[in-house]
Amino acid sequence: MIASRRVLLAALAAVVAACGGCAVVQPWERGTLAKPSMATVQPPHETAQKLRTYNAKEGGAAATGVGGGGCGCN
C-alpha cells in the first residue's frame, strides 16, 4: 500500500511538473497560429499541383486513390 502510494505521489508530481511546460495561448495571441503557413492542410492549389506531378510520375491519373481491377488500364 505504501509503495503504491509512493508511485501515485511520484506520478502526480510528474503531472504537476509537466504542467509548467504548458502555456495557454490566449484568443488574442493567435495571430501567428492564424498564418497560412501554420495550416495543417496545405493550400488547395498547392495540393492539386503536387497531385498532378505525382500522377504523372506514376503514369496515370488518380494514382493516389482509385481502386482498380488489376487490368493495368487506369
Add this chain to the structure above:
Amino acid sequence: MEALRVVRWRVSALAAVGAIAAATSAWPLARGEAAPPCTAPRLDGGRTISVADYRGKVVYLDFWASWCAPCRESFPFMNGLQRDLAGKGLEIIAISVDKNEEDARRFLAGHPAQFALGLDTAAACPAAYQLPGMPTSFLIDRAGVIRAVHAGFRSGDAAEIRRQVLEALERH
C-alpha cells in the same frame, strides 16, 4: 480507517488538479461588472484612446485583429451602428490586438472604419478584459458597467446587438 485515508488521498489529488486548472484559466468579464480601465495608442490620429474618457456615454468596445476572419463582417456592421446611432450618444471604440501595426493598417485599407480605432500591441486591454474569443465586443453603459458581451461575430448577431445598444441608449 484505511478507506478514510484513501478517500482523503483522492480528495487532495482532485484538489491539486482543480488548482492547476484554475491557475491556467481566467474568467472572462460578464455583464454587470465594471468595465476595467484600458488605454491604447490611437490608430486614427491623436495620441491615446481610453475607455474611462467615455464615461457618461454608451460605448461599444470591440477587440479585433487583421488575422481574425469574422472581423471582416463586423466592421461593416459597426460602420452601420456608427452611422445610425452616433447622434444618439453611442461611441464605438475598436481596438486591434495585432502585434504589427502594418498588419492592422493593411486590414483597415481593405475594411475602412468610421469609428475610433486603437492598437494595443502590448495586449494590456485584451488581458484586462479576458477576451473569450476573437472578436469580442463589450457594451458599456453610461455608468461604466458592462451590459453585454459578444464573443465572435456572425451576421445573425447583428439584430440582437443593435437591440441591446438601443436599450442601453434609452436607459438613462
